[in-house]
Amino acid sequence: MIRLEGITKAYGDYPALKGLDLSVRDGEFLALLGPSGSGKTTLLRIIAGLAFPDAGRVLFNGEDVTDLQVAERKVGFVFQHYALFKHMTIADNVGFGLSVRARRERPGRAAIRARAHELLDLVQLGGLGERYPAQLSGGQRQRVALARALAVEPQLLLLDEPFGALDAKVRKTLRRWLRELHKQMGLTSIFVTHDQEEALELADRVVVMDQGRIEQIGSAEQVYMEPASAFVADFVGETCVLPGGVHVRPHDIEIVSDVGHPVVVGNVFRKGGMWRVEGALAGHDRLVEFDLESRLVPPGLGQTVYIRPRRMKIFEATERNAP
Numbered sequence: 001m002i003r004l005e006g007i008t009k010a011y012g013d014y015p016a017l018k019g020l021d022l023s024v025r026d027g028e029f030l031a032l033l034g035p036s037g038s039g040k041t042t043l044l045r046i047i048a049g050l051a052f053p054d055a056g057r058v059l060f061n062g063e064d065v066t067d068l069q070v071a072e073r074k075v076g077f078v079f080q081h082y083a084l085f086k087h088m089t090i091a092d093n094v095g096f097g098l099s100v101r102a103r104r105e106r107p108g109r110a111a112i113r114a115r116a117h118e119l120l121d122l123v124q125l126g127g128l129g130e131r132y133p134a135q136l137s138g139g140q141r142q143r144v145a146l147a148r149a150l151a152v153e154p155q156l157l158l159l160d161e162p163f164g165a166l167d168a169k170v171r172k173t174l175r176r177w178l179r180e181l182h183k184q185m186g187l188t189s190i191f192v193t194h195d196q197e198e199a200l201e202l203a204d205r206v207v208v209m210d211q212g213r214i215e216q217i218g219s220a221e222q223v224y225m226e227p228a229s230a231f232v233a234d235f236v237g238e239t240c241v242l243p244g245g246v247h248v249r250p251h252d253i254e255i256v257s258d259v260g261h262p263v264v265v266g267n268v269f270r271k272g273g274m275w276r277v278e279g280a281l282a283g284h285d286r287l288v289e290f291d292l293e294s295r296l297v298p299p300g301l302g303q304t305v306y307i308r309p310r311r312m313k314i315f316e317a318t319e320r321n322a323p
């Protein structure tokens with residue numbers, strides 16, 4: 001189990017992490033989700049041993065590893081900017097972590113090669129070991145990076161936006177595949193993303209971060225259905241804010257005859273088997289979106305319709321989330 005206690009980190013005067021507590025269970029797949037600058041990468045680097053907190057402790061299975069360097073922590077990591085070594089073959093890239101171990105722990109050359117090929121089979125790139133990185137596609141390179149991370153037999157796998165640069169379809173395939181691999185190898189994995197769909201699809205639990213703090217920790221279902229704050233409601237899933245600070249999901253809005261909020265329809269299109277209607281809330285400088293079942297005739301552009309939330313959530317305005 002991994003425990004973070006009171007993790008604080010500043011860059012000069014700028015507080016990047018403000019006293020974070022977090023426990024990660026063995027075998028868990030955890031997502032750190034938050035907007036740009038919320039501190040996700042900083043937190044991941046602190047867990048890896050690539051950065052060190054100003055205050056607080058990092059514990060692995062009860063052992064204080066706060067001051068241990070990355071090589072002493074047995075973690076595998078895939079960071080977007082830790083690219084593959086261009087001048088090395090794919091197999092040599094995968095074996096790299098083993099070949100730089102201290103002499104007494106280093107396997108022989110043949111053993112390293114065998115292990116590299118085994119891992120390349122695992123990431124479904126068997127037979128490509130003698131190629132160079134430039135001769136692979138982006139998705140294949142990401143899988144090589146994963147194989148390289150797994151070569152050191154980590155207990156913990158850390159991934160920073162591992163599929164960020166890939167197209168939507170490849171991302172989806174790799175996500176599924178990563179989830180399988182995580183299960184099969186019995187890993188504990190933590191990944192950073194600002195893509196909520198990725199977090200909701202992959203993770204057992206999602207940690208929603210904002211401005212160096214944890215806003216909510218919960219299952220995908222919990223953070224989506226029971227957001228703990230206005231920030232989480234707005235950041236996770238789509239949300240509209242109706243007069244009175246009512247947060248509502250587009251699929252929880254219905255059209256009523258005339259006792260709802262008037263909306264002037266601006267756009268109608270198909271989305272996920274429904275009609276998506278976008279419009280301006282009359283009398284308020286605000287846009288709303290809502291869904292209608294596809295069997296219904298959608299309203300025309302410029303028409304005024306009246307809407308009402310079926311389910312809603314009201315948050316106390318705090319200093320941080322006041323409009």
Ligand SMILES: Nc1ncnc2c1ncn2[C@@H]1O[C@H](COP(=O)(O)OP(=O)(O)OP(=O)(O)O)[C@@H](O)[C@H]1O
Binds near residue numbers: 011016034036043
């Ligand atoms: N080496 C650094 N020196 C100064 N400030 C930094 C440094 N690294 C990060 N920061 C600042 O700390 C804050 C948190 O950065 P971090 O990279 O952890 O955020 P993030 O949530 O991972 O963002 P992104 O999704 O954009 O990668 C940001 O405001 C960033 O500008």
